[in-house]
Amino acid sequence: MIETLKKGLSMCQEEYADIRHETDEIILINLKGKKLNTISDSTTSGFHLRILSGGGEGSNSFSDIKDMPQAIKESVAAAKIGGKYTTKPIAFKQAPPVKDKVTISPEEDPRKVPLEEKLSLLKHYNDLILKYNKIQSTDLYYKEWVKHKYFVNSFGTELDQEQLICYISGEIIAGDGTHTENVRVEAGGYDSFSKIRNREDVFERKAKLAIDLLKAPKVTPGTYRVLLNQSMVGVFIHEAFGHFSEADIIKDNPGILEKLKLDTKIGGSLLTVIDDATLYGHPGFWVYDDEGVKGRETILIKDGWLRGRMHSMETAQAMEGELTGNNIAVGWKYTPIVRMSNIYIKPGEKSFDELLSSIDKGLYICDAKGGQTMGDQFSFGAQYGYEIKDGKLGKLLRGINMSGNLFTTLKNIIAIGNDLKFSESGGCGKGGQTNLQSGLGGPHTIIDDIVIG
Amino acid sequence: MKKLLELAKRQSDMSEVYVSKVKITPLTFENGELQNINLKHYIEIGLRIIRNSKLGTSFGTSLKEPEKLVEQAVFASKYGPKIEYKFPKESSEESYNNYDPEIENFPIEKLAEDGVSAIKWYTNKGVKTPVNVYMVAASEELNILNTSGLFASHKMTEIVRVHELILKGSGSGPYIEDEWYTYRKCDTKKLEQLLKIYQNAQKECKVPTRPMKVMFTPNAMHVIYWRLYKAISGDSLLEHISPLEGKLGKKIFDERVSIYENPHIKNCPASRPFDDEGVKTQVLPIIENGVFKNFIFDLRTAQEYGTQSTGNGYKTTMWGGSISTPVTPHPCHLVFKPGDLSLADQIKAMDEGIILNSPIGAHSGNIPAGQFSVNVGLGYYVKDGVIQGRAIDAMVSGNIYDNFQNLHSISKELDFYGRPWLLFNNMSVAGKK
Numbered sequence: 001m002i003e004t005l006k007k008g009l010s011m012c013q014e015e016y017a018d019i020r021h022e023t024d025e026i027i028l029i030n031l032k033g034k035k036l037n038t039i040s041d042s043t044t045s046g047f048h049l050r051i052l053s054g055g056g057e058g059s060n061s062f063s064d065i066k067d068m069p070q071a072i073k074e075s076v077a078a079a080k081i082g083g084k085y086t087t088k089p090i091a092f093k094q095a096p097p098v099k100d101k102v103t104i105s106p107e108e109d110p111r112k113v114p115l116e117e118k119l120s121l122l123k124h125y126n127d128l129i130l131k132y133n134k135i136q137s138t139d140l141y142y143k144e145w146v147k148h149k150y151f152v153n154s155f156g157t158e159l160d161q162e163q164l165i166c167y168i169s170g171e172i173i174a175g176d177g178t179h180t181e182n183v184r185v186e187a188g189g190y191d192s193f194s195k196i197r198n199r200e201d202v203f204e205r206k207a208k209l210a211i212d213l214l215k216a217p218k219v220t221p222g223t224y225r226v227l228l229n230q231s232m233v234g235v236f237i238h239e240a241f242g243h244f245s246e247a248d249i250i251k252d253n254p255g256i257l258e259k260l261k262l263d264t265k266i267g268g269s270l271l272t273v274i275d276d277a278t279l280y281g282h283p284g285f286w287v288y289d290d291e292g293v294k295g296r297e298t299i300l301i302k303d304g305w306l307r308g309r310m311h312s313m314e315t316a317q318a319m320e321g322e323l324t325g326n327n328i329a330v331g332w333k334y335t336p337i338v339r340m341s342n343i344y345i346k347p348g349e350k351s352f353d354e355l356l357s358s359i360d361k362g363l364y365i366c367d368a369k370g371g372q373t374m375g376d377q378f379s380f381g382a383q384y385g386y387e388i389k390d391g392k393l394g395k396l397l398r399g400i401n402m403s404g405n406l407f408t409t410l411k412n413i414i415a416i417g418n419d420l421k422f423s424e425s426g427g428c429g430k431g432g433q434t435n436l437q438s439g440l441g442g443p444h445t446i447i448d449d450i451v452i453g
Numbered sequence: 454m455k456k457l458l459e460l461a462k463r464q465s466d467m468s469e470v471y472v473s474k475v476k477i478t479p480l481t482f483e484n485g486e487l488q489n490i491n492l493k494h495y496i497e498i499g500l501r502i503i504r505n506s507k508l509g510t511s512f513g514t515s516l517k518e519p520e521k522l523v524e525q526a527v528f529a530s531k532y533g534p535k536i537e538y539k540f541p542k543e544s545s546e547e548s549y550n551n552y553d554p555e556i557e558n559f560p561i562e563k564l565a566e567d568g569v570s571a572i573k574w575y576t577n578k579g580v581k582t583p584v585n586v587y588m589v590a591a592s593e594e595l596n597i598l599n600t601s602g603l604f605a606s607h608k609m610t611e612i613v614r615v616h617e618l619i620l621k622g623s624g625s626g627p628y629i630e631d632e633w634y635t636y637r638k639c640d641t642k643k644l645e646q647l648l649k650i651y652q653n654a655q656k657e658c659k660v661p662t663r664p665m666k667v668m669f670t671p672n673a674m675h676v677i678y679w680r681l682y683k684a685i686s687g688d689s690l691l692e693h694i695s696p697l698e699g700k701l702g703k704k705i706f707d708e709r710v711s712i713y714e715n716p717h718i719k720n721c722p723a724s725r726p727f728d729d730e731g732v733k734t735q736v737l738p739i740i741e742n743g744v745f746k747n748f749i750f751d752l753r754t755a756q757e758y759g760t761q762s763t764g765n766g767y768k769t770t771m772w773g774g775s776i777s778t779p780v781t782p783h784p785c786h787l788v789f790k791p792g793d794l795s796l797a798d799q800i801k802a803m804d805e806g807i808i809l810n811s812p813i814g815a816h817s818g819n820i821p822a823g824q825f826s827v828n829v830g831l832g833y834y835v836k837d838g839v840i841q842g843r844a845i846d847a848m849v850s851g852n853i854y855d856n857f858q859n860l861h862s863i864s865k866e867l868d869f870y871g872r873p874w875l876l877f878n879n880m881s882v883a884g885k886k
Contacts, residue, residue, distance in 0.1 A: 026512075030779060033692050036534040038779040041525040042512035046495055056487065063495035063514040071494070078490040078561055085487035085565050119532050137692035173694050173821060180694050180822045221850060221883035222662055244624065252483035253583055255622040314489075335491040370817045375625035379828030379848075381817025401817050403828030403848050434772065453826040453848025453883045 002160065005152040008049070008068050014076060016052040016092055018153035020290060021045065022332040027144040029119055031126045033137040039119070046332035050291075051075040055089030056082020057314070059335045092313035095293045095323050097156030102287045106191040110144050110166045113193050118142050121197070122168060128200055129172055129207040134214060136180060140170035142196075145436065149290070157292035164191040165283060165436055167425045168199075174210035181213040181398060183383045184369060189283045189425035189439075213384055218399040219452055225362035225414075226402065226450045227355055230421035232382060233442030235368035237273055237345050238428065240378040240406045242440075245275070245300045245308075246326070246338040246430075247315035256376070259407065264306045267410040270348050273301040275310055277325060277341035283426040284341035284439035288325065291336055295325040300343075312338050330433040337431050342439030348416030352444050355417050357391035363452065364388050365400055368423075379403040402450050409447060417444035454598050457519040461502050462600050464527050469540050469599040471499035471729065472516070473776065476557060478590045480564045484583035484619075485572050487565060497776040499768075502526045507533040512777045538756035544597075544605035545733040549717055549724035552592075553635035556610035559590035567639065571616055574644055580651065582619045582626070589613040590636075597731040605731045611722035612636050616644070618651040620831075620843075627651050627810060627831055628672075632869065634720050650810065656842030658834040660884030666806030666835075666861060667849050667880040668799065671872035673809040678787060679771050679816070680823045680853050681712070685739055685747070686782040687754030687765075694821045696854060700745045706857035708743035709792060714765070715871070716785035723786050727764065730780055734764035739787065743857075749782045771816060788871025792863025799862050799876045801838040807849060807882055808833040808840070818850075826850035847884040856880060 005019045023045040030038040046063040049071055058078030060071040083089060110118075122142045129138050144166040151159040167188030174181050185206040188196040228236060243249055250256045260266070277286050277295025286295045291313055298308050311319070312327035315338060327336040356364070364386040371380030381401045387394035422441030427434060454470050461468035477493040498513045500522045509530025513522045568586040575584045592610045597603060612635065617628035627650040629643050669677060689695035697705065716725045716734040725734050730752050738746040750758065751766025767783040768774045794802070812827035827849055834844040856877045864874035 026777060028777065028779075032688065036532075038510060039508075039529045039533045040510035040512065040777060040779075041529045042510075042777055043521065043525065044497070044512055044514040044776070046514055050489075057489040059489055059491045061491065061493040061495060063497075067494060071492075074492055078492060081561050081565060082487050082490050085482070085569060088486055090489070115528070115532055136694050173692070175694060180696075180819070182819060182821060221848065221881055223883070223885055249624060252486055252488075253619060253624055254484070255582060255619065256624050259622055333493060333495065335489055370814070372813045372816065373624075374811060374813045374828075374830045375620065375623035377623075377625075377813055377828055377830055379814030379817065379830070381814065381826070399819065399824060399826065399850075401814060401826035401828075401848065401850070403814065403846075405846060429772070432773075449885075451828075451846055451848055451883055451885060453828075453850045453881070 001150040002152060002158050005150055009152055009154060011069060011072050012051060014051050014053040016154050018050050018151065018291060020048045020332065021150045023148045024331055025146040027115065029122055029142040031122060031138060031140045034130060048329065048332050048335060049075055050335065051079050052090060052092065053079035054083035055086060056080060057090045058082060061333045088318065090314055091317045093317035093323060094155055095313060098292060099158045102161040104162050104164050104191050106164065108192050108194040110193040111146065125168065125203045128203050132207050132211060134174050134176055134211045135172065135207055136175035137173045138170060140168060142168050151292055153292055159288055159292055161288060163286065165189065166193060166196065168196050169425055172206055172210045174214055176214045179214060181210050183210045186425045190281050190285065209384060212396055213398045216396040216398045219385065219397045221453050224450055224452050225359055225446065225448050227359060227362065227364045227388065228445050228447065229366040230419065230442055230444060231367045231423050232365050233345055233445045234423050234440030235371045235380050237442055238340060238343050238440045239371035239373045239380055240409060241273060242340045242343045243373050244406060245310055247309045247311045247319055247321060248338040251315050251318055260306060262306055265304050266306050266407065267301055267304040268413050269304045270416050271301055271304050271410065271413055272346035273343065274299055274346060275340050275343045279342045279439065282342045282422050282439035283437050286341065286437065289327045289336065290329045291327045293323050293325040293327065295341055298324045310338050310340065312336065328435060328437065330435050334433050337433065339430065339435055340428065340438055342422065344420065344422065344440060345416065345442035345445065347418045347420040347443040350415055350417050352417055352419060355415055355444050355446055356388065358415065359388045359446065360390060362388045364393060365402065376406045377403065378406060401453050403453065404450055412448040413445060414448050415446040419443045454516065454596060457500065457516060457522060458598050458600065460519050460523050461500060461526065464523055465502035465504040466506065467540055467600050468500065468502040469597065472596045473497050474594040476592045478559060478561060478564065480561065480568060480588040482568050482572060482586040490561065498522065499776050500526045502530055503536050504530040506535055508536045509533045538752045540599040540601045541603055541730065541732050542601045544603055544731045545726040547726045549721065550719050551634040551722050551724050552608040553610050556590050556612060556635060557592045559636065564588040564590060571639055571644065575618065575648065578648055580618055582621050585617040585619060587615040599731060603731045605727045607726055609722055610634055614639065616647055618647060620654055627654060632722055634722050653833055653840050654831065654843040657845045658842040659886035660807065660834050660844045660847040660882060661886040662883045664879040665882050666803045667877050667882065668803065668806065668808045669875045670808060670810050671868040671870065671874065673812050674872045676812055676815040676825050676827055677853055680820055680825065682784060683820050684823065685749055687748050687750035687758055688781055689821065690748050691754055691757055696823055697745055703745060704743045705745045705854065706740055706743045707860040709860065709863055710740055710743050710857060711790035712740045713738050713788050714749065714784045714786065715788045718786065721786065725785055728766045729768045730766040732762045732764040732766060734785060737763055749784060751780050751782045754782055789863065789867060789873045791865050791867050792873060794862040794864060796864045796866055796874050799864055799874060800835060802861065802876065803835040803838055806835045807844050807847065808835060809849060823853040847882060850881045
């Protein structure tokens, strides 16, 4: 395949060109309540081509190799039009050319596990949940995604990379006839099937939680001091801050760029935030990104000071940044965009008990249930929480959603725990691309003055 | 396609081939600068086979290796769910005039010029913050073939135009969108509307924590629709998680509320003669004068419930869908019956309240139960019928089944998608004032 791609590349005489071929093999099993809803086995593949010419960038996603000459022609034309309508010509910071082959060797390779066994494991967890009387339904997925990517560019890079991710995720719905509550459940999130075996405790705990929530009162809207558990902290730092460290989001937004100049103090001195693609065993692990740049650790905030950003070759050139290897596409249909790999808050010194006992009145908020940002505003849900009174946990609460503004909230982080934990599976939507290779984590953290609705 | 079906037929009791051919030309201007143009041109194939009464599914991107697709579907079917429904024999060939062949090869420069002239218009009106413009020309040809004898084919095209004015120091701002099956000039009235929304957002207002009136603009309607989609789905009915179970023919909302599933609107890119299983689509009342009228079904849920598919089997979810998304019941296009108050009169009627323009976090909260809790995102604080400015640090929460019992009014005006401005009384608002 590398030779085919190089032949394609030789047809381009432009400033820069790269071609990626990707094959995605996906196995999907879905159980809805007692019923098996879907089993599918699929292989899709296609090409993605990028060309820089005349100050613009044109790219093309196509499924048929015979369309390559036409795709090149169209991309060159698009790039030239792009160049005509911009005052800032697009250029790429050159990454050192590399020739490499990346293979995977999971502890237990899911490809060697028979489909029947995957189905029976999923059914086993599903049965554990459904045995409870008040469980109304489930919606559980097993997903296995094997990617094989070939990449060449005109800098001389040639890559052959394999990636694999497998996990179980889904929803548990409890009901008492008048009311329903739902919680999410996940296990796995990287290349080894062993990570989703023997996880009965996770499914049982979540099933019981869903039932307990039926009786739990709804949180009273208002402004609170909150203690976030690790899953919430991960989503918070990903949603509220992480996206603004993706250089492509801020490159052409002078207002935000002004607020986010490097070496600006944006948080308390206890806050350090890191993005790290080299953390094996978490969803956002990769060796090279989708423009052939090696993934690495990037310190985004150090002791409250903004110190770094995540870049593509384009943004690194335009903003005079370092190459960080964060430009990822979720498949051949897409052009790469700047994405977080594994983002987390570095742990501090306080134990959970110390954090809890420092709060007179507040909320303990647990397990994220989706988040969203719009500009500097964010909002995300929690699956459950507890009232905190005089440093002790009180009653279980449901219906918790928190929101705020990035800049004020970062300054309102008042304590960080010592118990860093990563979420097992990740996922992030940006620019129409849902990236499963997105890890997040953090230690228990206290934030002041959070609006809860 | 025929070869694939022929091969599949030999290995199965029934089979269905789904082929989608897509061409997309998207343009993005950020702060007036044209970004990477990512053209897309591809084909996607879905194969469903029923073998020994069990369903197996596979997907691919090439018709050149039909053997592999069949082999994978046969493999999946060994463990697949038991199926008792049959693929449809007939479909609809009705055209809703939403295809223009010229859009298939629409010139990129014409899209770029359209964007540039809009940016100039805003700049000439004194807008100093970044203007972002998204333009898309897209076409899709969908063909469904099955062993019951069906051959259904549908072509659609669309031009999408989105303008967004970024609020100072924020990463986003108010936006307008326009979608049409062919190219049409940008309506200056729409640009003026956006400019006004933008100007109203220049002043920031803190909001008190107390119940007040809340207006959902058409842009905020997805908060309500996502909950309704879940509740009216045949899937939720079968799983006993729909709050609407047992409510057919009963009054669930204020009697002024009528909502229809209408996949047959002329010129609307989303209109469809048949769903993703080839079943003929239909105009269906969902809620009429406040009374709940219909659940929606695909082939599977209809068979399990003992009824007919309503032509609502789509490869889509709340997040959109792809070739590999399993078919589930989903509306094609919901539209409201207009109300009796003008938008201007609705705002005048707000003694104190919030106008929700682009809320954040619509996907959080207990969706099956109809609950929501969203950050106002971009919205306005209104006092004595006058917009005071942009509401900041505020959340709005509620439950659609309670809120629609406490509806103030539905606007006379509907947007292009058939969405009104809905004003509710006494909704829960949390703020920092």
